[in-house]
Amino acid sequence: MDQIRQGWYSEMCELWPGQSFSLEVKEVLFHGKSEFQDVLIVQTTNHGRALILDGIIQCTEFDEFSYQEMISFLPLCAHKNPKNVLIVGGGDGGVAREVAKHPSVEQFVQVEIDAMVIEQSKKFLPFMAKGFESPKLTLIVGDGFEYMKNHQNKFDVIITDSSDPIGPAVNLFTENYFKLLKDALRPNGIICSQAGTLWSDLPHVKETIENCQKHFPVVKYAVSSVPSYPNGQIGYLVASLDETVNLTKPVHTFAKESVEELQLRYYNDKIHEAAFVLPNCFNKALWN
Structure with a gap:
């Protein structure tokens, strides 16, 4: 959740340093912490719904x-x-x-x-x-x-x-x-x-x-x-x-x-x- 700022979710990860990918967020649909990881689902403006685990985008409805x-x-x-x-x-x-x-x-x-x-x-x-x-x-x-x-x-x-x-x-x-x-x-x-x-x-x-x-x-x-x-x-x-x-x-x-x-x-x-x-x-x- 701390990666959503001014309505944008920005993916930043040590696996790809020096770059970021951002999605404009219309609504946070779910956020929780399971036994294993942070789970976030958001509704975006252009990519439909997106699943984000431990801060990394797993999939978007768009692609x-x-x-x-x-x-x-x-x-x-x-x-x-x-x-x-x-x-x-x-x-x-x-x-x-x-x-x-x-x-x-x-x-x-x-x-x-x-x-x-x-x-x-x-x-x-x-x-x-x-x-x-x-x-x-x-x-x-x-x-x-x-x-x-x-x-x-x-x-x-x-x-x-x-x-x-x-x-x-x-x-x-x-x-x-x-x-x-x-x-x-x-x-x-x-x-x-x-x-x-x-x-x-x-x-x-x-x-x-x-x-x-x-x-x-x-x-x-x-x-x-x-x-x-x-x-x-x-x-x-x-x-x-x-x-x-x-x-x-x-x-x-x-x-x-x-x-x-x-x-x-x-x-x-x-x-x-x-x-x-x-x-x-x-x-x-x-x-x-």
């Missing part, structure tokens, strides 16, 4: 679909038959909304540690939280680490929809976490994790990729445009246990009619392929 669709459909469309899916985090319900759309998904489990985020998203962010209404979903309030320790060799795809590496999400970028992901996957399983932005935190992105490479033979990094995130871009770490898979080529594609039916506003097969094309300087920094 959330880019992130939710990409973190979900990049792994789902790269896997031949993603029947069973696990979502770690994602308390706003946006990833659940997208996973439920994929025709191959038969059931999925979501493990979110913070009940307050779920409850308040259902109340104030129904455009995302409607994902919790899917009959395919089993929703668990708990620790994703502990859940995966007790559910090994179970999932075709695991999606980690985490906040940035501070607070309760800090452990979701470590080598130990990727080992847990590997053990919870079925053979040929695929993961996708929120992986930060190249422009602001390149060393962290590189470290996360290296942590993943210790347990996955195929690791790629993709990006999408999200204007309300730092530098207008977010990254996705996509990895597979199948050494032969080409993660940059979707095995599931959707005709124009299906795109409309699934209400995909950002993702398509061409976007999938293009998302893995990085500027020369970042290719050199990440892979050489």
